[in-house]
Amino acid sequence: MSTPAPGSVLRGAVDLSSLRNRPQTPAPAPASADAPAGGATPLVFDVTDATFGDVLELSRTVPVVIDLWAEWCGPCKQLSPVLEKVVTELGGRLVLAKVDVDANPQLAQGFRAQSIPMVLALVAGQPVPLFTGAVPEQQVRDVFAQLLQLAAQHGVTGMVPVEATPPAEAPGDEPLPPLHAEAFAAIEEGDYARAVAAYEKALVEDPRDADARAGLGQVQLLARVQDADLQAARAAAAASPTGIEAQFLVADLDVVGGHVEDAFGRLLELFAALPADERAPVRERLLELFGLIGDDDARVIRARTRLASLLF
Structure with a gap:
């Protein structure tokens, strides 16, 4: 990095x-x-x-x-x-x-x-x-x-x-589980592949580990954009309006940059433009990003509503 x-x-x-x-x-x-x-x-x-x-x-x-x-x-x-x-x-x-x-x-x-x-x-x-x-x-x-x-x-x-500055409160958080600590250390070093492996192992040990599942999604997102160039990505997406990977990359970059609604809008437009038999990857990526942002987030609720309207 x-x-x-x-x-x-x-x-x-x-x-x-x-x-x-x-x-x-x-x-x-x-x-x-x-x-x-x-x-x-x-x-x-x-x-x-x-x-x-x-x-x-x-x-x-x-x-x-x-x-x-x-x-x-x-x-x-x-x-x-x-x-x-x-x-x-x-x-x-x-x-x-x-x-x-x-x-x-x-x-x-x-x-x-x-x-x-x-x-x-x-x-x-x-x-x-x-x-x-x-x-x-x-x-x-x-x-x-x-x-x-x-x-x-x-x-x-x-x-x-x-x-x-008021005195800092004494830390009250419990130590991270070993695999979570390993993932965080890998993230510090920019080694997202090792972080992904640590979170995946944590989920094998405990499929109900919500923190590991959230961390895995976040690290996978960071790994996808790690070496991406925003301007080049936007140019490629503009040149291929229905190119799934090109649109995915810009949406990922928008989410990482805090432009969540732009990312959702881009993917929903792509979903609407594709033939029905090619839409599944777009739906899966939307659901993945919904999980990262949070089901209670107003932007997710609006995007879910629009996705449902496009499905039925």
């Missing part, structure tokens, strides 16, 4: 222009190097489409790491605690802003989130790409160290008072 380090100059890798002048609701107040101990900026906080302008302003004082995630994304849940731990240990030299891509589609689009977890930074209002995917803790530390050097070159050296 490639992990580009921060460049020697700030690069406008994403288009934030549509978000800079949006009406704002209050977000964490900017901090400075000599901010009082009672400052209001926490080290870790959520950011939304509406509060992003304040985060841009904050990045002129202290580097802001952006974590793009989603509730259904297994690797996101693995990476986020690592990010929070490293940011906390840096004692206020960085802050972490978390973006739920499902709830904040404009930010996801502005950051060109082709897959998640996706991590970048803001320094003096400018985006700096960091890495995509769940990476090992040491790699996070190395990238953040380079980010701090880059920020210092641009005069962004403020700090957030560590007293502003």
Whole structure:
């Protein structure tokens, strides 16, 4: 899994222009190097489409790491605690802003989130790409160290008072079962085939293991898009409107990037366009993605309703 380090100059890798002048609701107040101990900026906080302008302003004082995630994304849940731990240990030299891509589609689009977890930074209002995917803790530390050097070159050296962050609660989660732990370790290394094998073995041992089944689906999705190029995939899909594999790849990329409704719409249109005897793989892929997102999700409910209407 490639992990580009921060460049020697700030690069406008994403288009934030549509978000800079949006009406704002209050977000964490900017901090400075000599901010009082009672400052209001926490080290870790959520950011939304509406509060992003304040985060841009904050990045002129202290580097802001952006974590793009989603509730259904297994690797996101693995990476986020690592990010929070490293940011906390840096004692206020960085802050972490978390973006739920499902709830904040404009930010996801502005950051060109082709897959998640996706991590970048803001320094003096400018985006700096960091890495995509769940990476090992040491790699996070190395990238953040380079980010701090880059920020210092641009005069962004403020700090957030560590007293502003409430103490972390003691972890209460039980240790992962061995095969689940093996799968997570493989995901960290980008070895999705080994993760798939671990989850499949867990399901052989316990076919009712819902966590293993969910993890297997997520890793299989990540494996399918691991080396995919979004622009090339979209071009191939446009050239072959009823090409099942071409449409599948773009749908997978859309799901990983948080564009769930686009993925469902693409596959439902493909289902409707195909002859009845060629539809089975599309239905199976839709059902697989429904399971990943969750049966109670409103987008899944709408897509299931449309699929049923096409079937009968």
